[in-house]
Amino acid sequence: MHPQYHDDEENPSPDIPVLTDEEQDNDAVSRDLHIRSASPSEASPRSPALPIPLWLRDASQSFRYKWIPPSVRKASRAVVTWVKGPVPPRTLRIEPIFPKIQRAPIRLLDKYAPRRKQRILLLVILYACWFLTWSLMLRHHATSGFIRGYGKPQNLWCGASFWEEGDGCGLNGNQCRPFSSAHLAFRCPANCKSTHLLEERFVGNKSLRYTGLVVGGPDPDVPEEEIDRESNQTASRYPIYRGDSFICQAAIHAGITTDANGGCGVATLVGSHSHFKSSKANGIESVEFPATFPRSYTFQRLPASQEKCPTDSRWPLFAVTAVALVILSLFTTSPAVFFFSTFVIMFLHVGLVSDPPNTANFAEAISKLMERLLPAAFVSYILYRTSALPLLRGLDAQIEKTVLYLGFCFIGALNNYTFALLIPIERLTPHDLEQPGATLALAIIVSVIVVIIATQIHWIRVSGNMPRYLAIYASMGLALIILLLLPGFRLRIHHYILALLFMPGTAFQVRPSLIYQGLLLGLFVNGIARWGFDSIIQTPVALGETPGHGGSSWWGATSPNVTAVVNWAGVKPSNITFNWGPLPKDKGVDGVSILVNDVERWRGYVDDELYWYQEGVTLPRLRRQTRSIPGSSSGIGQSRTLEPKGQSSSRRRRTRRQEEDGKDHLGLLGVDALSSSEDVGNAEVEESNTPLDVRPDLTAEESGHDDHDTDIGYGPGLADDDGDDLQTSSADAATSLDSEPEFFRFAWVKGSSAGRYSNVGVWDENGVWHDIPPSSSSSSSLSSD
Numbered sequence: 001m002h003p004q005y006h007d008d009e010e011n012p013s014p015d016i017p018v019l020t021d022e023e024q025d026n027d028a029v030s031r032d033l034h035i036r037s038a039s040p041s042e043a044s045p046r047s048p049a050l051p052i053p054l055w056l057r058d059a060s061q062s063f064r065y066k067w068i069p070p071s072v073r074k075a076s077r078a079v080v081t082w083v084k085g086p087v088p089p090r091t092l093r094i095e096p097i098f099p100k101i102q103r104a105p106i107r108l109l110d111k112y113a114p115r116r117k118q119r120i121l122l123l124v125i126l127y128a129c130w131f132l133t134w135s136l137m138l139r140h141h142a143t144s145g146f147i148r149g150y151g152k153p154q155n156l157w158c159g160a161s162f163w164e165e166g167d168g169c170g171l172n173g174n175q176c177r178p179f180s181s182a183h184l185a186f187r188c189p190a191n192c193k194s195t196h197l198l199e200e201r202f203v204g205n206k207s208l209r210y211t212g213l214v215v216g217g218p219d220p221d222v223p224e225e226e227i228d229r230e231s232n233q234t235a236s237r238y239p240i241y242r243g244d245s246f247i248c249q250a251a252i253h254a255g256i257t258t259d260a261n262g263g264c265g266v267a268t269l270v271g272s273h274s275h276f277k278s279s280k281a282n283g284i285e286s287v288e289f290p291a292t293f294p295r296s297y298t299f300q301r302l303p304a305s306q307e308k309c310p311t312d313s314r315w316p317l318f319a320v321t322a323v324a325l326v327i328l329s330l331f332t333t334s335p336a337v338f339f340f341s342t343f344v345i346m347f348l349h350v351g352l353v354s355d356p357p358n359t360a361n362f363a364e365a366i367s368k369l370m371e372r373l374l375p376a377a378f379v380s381y382i383l384y385r386t387s388a389l390p391l392l393r394g395l396d397a398q399i400e401k402t403v404l405y406l407g408f409c410f411i412g413a414l415n416n417y418t419f420a421l422l423i424p425i426e427r428l429t430p431h432d433l434e435q436p437g438a439t440l441a442l443a444i445i446v447s448v449i450v451v452i453i454a455t456q457i458h459w460i461r462v463s464g465n466m467p468r469y470l471a472i473y474a475s476m477g478l479a480l481i482i483l484l485l486l487p488g489f490r491l492r493i494h495h496y497i498l499a500l501l502f503m504p505g506t507a508f509q510v511r512p513s514l515i516y517q518g519l520l521l522g523l524f525v526n527g528i529a530r531w532g533f534d535s536i537i538q539t540p541v542a543l544g545e546t547p548g549h550g551g552s553s554w555w556g557a558t559s560p561n562v563t564a565v566v567n568w569a570g571v572k573p574s575n576i577t578f579n580w581g582p583l584p585k586d587k588g589v590d591g592v593s594i595l596v597n598d599v600e601r602w603r604g605y606v607d608d609e610l611y612w613y614q615e616g617v618t619l620p621r622l623r624r625q626t627r628s629i630p631g632s633s634s635g636i637g638q639s640r641t642l643e644p645k646g647q648s649s650s651r652r653r654r655t656r657r658q659e660e661d662g663k664d665h666l667g668l669l670g671v672d673a674l675s676s677s678e679d680v681g682n683a684e685v686e687e688s689n690t691p692l693d694v695r696p697d698l699t700a701e702e703s704g705h706d707d708h709d710t711d712i713g714y715g716p717g718l719a720d721d722d723g724d725d726l727q728t729s730s731a732d733a734a735t736s737l738d739s740e741p742e743f744f745r746f747a748w749v750k751g752s753s754a755g756r757y758s759n760v761g762v763w764d765e766n767g768v769w770h771d772i773p774p775s776s777s778s779s780s781s782l783s784s785d
Contacts, residue, residue, distance in 0.1 A: 082461070089464025092508045096397035105330045105398050123328075123337065130324035130345070134317060138352060141313040142362045145264055148306045150185035153264045156248055157358045158192035161213070162269070163244035163295055165201060167593055167600040167747075167754045172294075176243070179295045180271030186264065188248035190312045193259040193283060194421060195246060198432070202598065203242075203287050204743045205760040210424075210435050212249045214286040215242035216276030216296070240273050241286075243295030244598070253284040256299045264309030266300040274740065291597045291740050314353050321349045322410065329402040335392035336384070342406065343380050343525065346413045347373055351529035355416045369529065376528045379496075383503055383524070390507040391517055404511060405518035412522020415495070416530075455512055456505050463508055472504060488554075489537040495527025497536055555587035556755020560746040564761065564769045573767030580746060591749035595757060597742060603749060741765050746772075 096102040113119050145153045162176065163169055169176035193212070201208045203215055218239035241250045247267060248257065257263030259282075273296035278288035325342055332338050351357070351369040359365040395401055411418050424435045425442060432438060460469050484491045493501075499520040506517040540554035560580035567574045583589050583606065591605035741764045745757040761772040 083466045083470070085461045085464045085466055090462045092459060092463050092510055094395060094397050094400065094509050094511060094514075096400065099396075102397050102399045106333060106396060109331050123332075126324060126328060127341075130320065134320050134324075134349075137313060137317050137320065140310070141317065141353070144308075144310045145187055146308045147185045147264060147266060147302065150183060150266050153185040153187040153309065155362070156186050156188055157356075158189065158195040158246065158248050159358070160186075160247050161244050162247070162267075162297060163242075165244065166595065166757055167603075169600070171600050171603055173599050176295060178269065180269045182269045183300075184247075184267045184269075186247060186251075186267060187309065188251055188257050188262045188265075189314070190258075190260055190262040191417070192246070192248040192257075192262070193252055195249065202743075202745065202757075202760055204289050204291060204598070204741075205762050206287060208287065212246060212284060214245045214249050214253050214284055215289050215293075216240050216245065216273075217250070217253055217279045217281065217286040219277050220279045238270075238298040240270065240276065240296050240298050242273075242276050242289055242293045243269075243297065245286075247297075249284055250286075251299060253279075253281050253286055254299050255282060259283065262312045264307055266302060267297045268300055269295065269297050271296065291742060293597060294599060317353045318349065318414075321345060325406055326402055329406050330398050333396060333398075335389050335395075338392060338401075339384050339388045340380070342409060343521065344373075344377075346409065346522065346525045347376065347529050350413050350526055354414055355526060355530045357530055357532070368532075372528050372532050375533065376524075379500075380524075383499070383521075387503040387507045387517060388521075391509055391513055393509075395509060400511065401514060404514035408515050408518035409522040409525075412519045413525045415523060415526045452512075452516065453505075456516070459508055459510050459513075460505070465508070469505065476501060483537050486537060489539060492534065492536060492538050494531065494534050494536070495523045496533070497527075499524035499527075554755075555584075555589060555750055556748055556753070558584075558748070559756055559758035560592060560748060562744075562746050562758070562761065562772055564763075564771075566763070566767055566769050568767070573763075576763055576769060578744075578746075584748065587748075588750050589748040589755075590751070593747045593749050593754045593757075595743075595745040595747075598745075600754075603754075605749065744772075 113122055142155060147153060196210050196212055197208055199209060201213065239254045251257040251265050252259050256265040272292055272294050274292040276289040278286050325345060328341055329338060352365060356365050357368055359368060423441050424438050425432050460466050503517055503520050506513040540557060562578050562580045565577045580592060591603060593600055594602040741762050744761045747757040748755045759773045762770040764770060
């Protein structure tokens with residue numbers, strides 16, 4: 001009879017007792033041979049357990065995966081075993097270094113305030129002391145300062161200006177009036193020199209990106225001492241800046257304020273100005289603009305006795321906040337008290353002091369802060385339950401918690417003073433990677449993130465939580481992939497989204513988790529308090545994207561393909577005619593907008609009978625003229641009514657005054673800079689307030705163009721047919737603008753919105769048209785998250 005084999009792992013049976021030296025094997029009458037795996041407790045260095053062969057283990061299992069090669073099954077079992085981690089898992093806990101020193105604040109509190117009510121009272125006193133000191137200093141910071149004759153200065157952010165980009169100021173800039181005879185007493189914060197454009201901005205035909213925006217300044221040909229001595233005699237000796245220049249950067253450039261401390265000043269609108277000179281002063285280099293802009297400004301030179309401007313108090317305010325939070329961190333072991341106190345106090349500080357949003361006044365800043373604080377508080381509760389509570393529960397390393405968690409929370413919350421100054425990448429876009437040093441910075445950032453993730457994965461595995469974290473982050477990754485693939489949207493990972501993604505990976509008690517979670521909490525606070533809950537997916541129109549090789553779903557991503565023909569009257573240019581072909585009806589486009597010298601000067605719609613009798617049929621033609629006076633630094637002109645429909649307009653005409661003087665005084669189209677008889681320095685300027693008046697000139701059939709093409713003429717010009725004279729006192733005193741180039745940009749219009757404007761076409765001072773180069777970048781915008 002052959003012995004029978006039994007596998008105890010399939011059919012468990014009682015353990016066979018081990019014989020001792022005194023016992024005999026007389027009872028071993030069974031012919032069965034029992035095979036079983038040794039338990040871990042039975043294994044010892046002297047008697048190691050023999051491994052069971054793979055074929056024997058597989059024989060007792062299901063044959064469902066028999067088709068998988070044994071090597072693959074072996075590797076998969078190894079991966080599963082590694083993911084599950086050690087058995088039993090390690091309990092992660094931070095043991096304080098120098099525990100007596102770190103626990104001293106807790107013992108002190110236990111000795112003098114052992115009862116719960118006493119500790120609550122001390123906490124309320126701490127809150128009250130912080131809030132009273134902080135709020136009084138904040139009130140002084142926001143409302144103090146006085147400039148005699150101008151009142152209290154208005155607080156500005158570093159990117160504030162008097163002009164909106166593109167069509168933001170409306171037709172002829174009417175939404176940004178007044179152009180002159182207005183003053184602004186302002187106060188600038190510190191560190192404004194580093195403010196820069198994130199995307200492309202055109203100044204004439206110059207493309208700016210990743211730099212500040214200061215156009216114009218003092219004339220570099222005039223010595224500084226001469227400017228100071230004669231500034232009350234000639235207005236042009238003041239530093240003149242274009243209206244879209246950043247006020248605080250221009251003030252630094254002009255020496256009114258400093259980058260280190262900010263300061264106060266008075267900006268005065270001086271209306272239209274021509275030829276803004278480039279210069280470098282106080283670490284800022286301005287940009288030259290050789291044409292005319294309708295709104296410009298200068299700064300008043302005030303004696304020190306006339307202004308009272310307190311120094312920037314943001315760092316003293318931060319000192320008050322930091323001291324309060326450090327005291328709280330040292331004396332509390334409650335995770336809820338520490339986390340929510342840090343969150344709320346830092347949120348108030350960022351939203352009102354260190355990095356407030358762009359608002360018109362302090363009351364609006366408080367309103368926006370409350371608008372964002374309530375939803376952020378609900379999100380912070382989720383972060384507390386999932387991430388902060390597991391990390392902070394039972395932690396009594398008070399000094400380490402304060403230095404690592406709270407210290408890095410300060411670094412993240414003050415992002416505009418830390419990472420924003422050190423890392424040249426603010427948004428992970430192809431344009432951002434074009435900055436100098438951006439590629440190296442990205443490589444360093446990616447390397448650091450990989451190292452951090454690897455170390456956190458190690459701690460997650462040894463704690464036995466790897467399967468749970470794999471499920472969480474697999475779900476997050478799947479959601480991000482779905483959002484990334486949505487047509488017509490762009491995935492944007494903002495500050496607060498980084499915290500939502502990575503804070504769950506810090507929910508275990510090791511020292512690196514204190515650093516990472518504190519930093520992420522600070523970034524969350526900065527992102528929401530400064531920028532709000534921006535969407536994780538945004539449309540191309542919100543980002544001002546350009547179309548790629550495969551096109552773009554945004555209707556305004558492309559701009560008109562314009563051709564131009566210059567008409568000449570003898571040796572001088574008479575006018576220029578543009579043709580942009582058929583309108584893209586499939587995208588819903590119903591009009592065209594034209595910028596001349598960075599100001600919207602014309603906008604026409606398909607359904608507007610003033611411009612189009614049928615879609616793309618009539619050809620409006622614009623003209624320009626100038627009236628000049630002695631001492632004026634720029635020509636100021638208005639568009640006039642043109643010839644009625646069907647009459648030719650290529651012939652250049654002259655007014656009676658021009659015939660008498662024997663000269664033509666040319667200016668720019670529709671510059672409504674100054675009101676009648678305004679004083680600008682010593683220059684007195686007269687102008688009429690004739691509105692822009694455009695009439696159809698000739699039909700497509702008469703001009704020989706296709707019905708779907710659209711032309712517009714623009715030319716030097718003329719008075720009305722009624723023969724109004726130019727108001728000039730002398731031919732020699734008149735300022736001719738023939739030597740100025742003019743810059744044109746075109747965009748499609750849909751409703752009241754204009755799409756992306758084209759690159760710049762130049763009609764130079766010699767009357768030669770320089771074609772618009774192909775588009776290669778997106779429209780401009782200032783900072784973003």
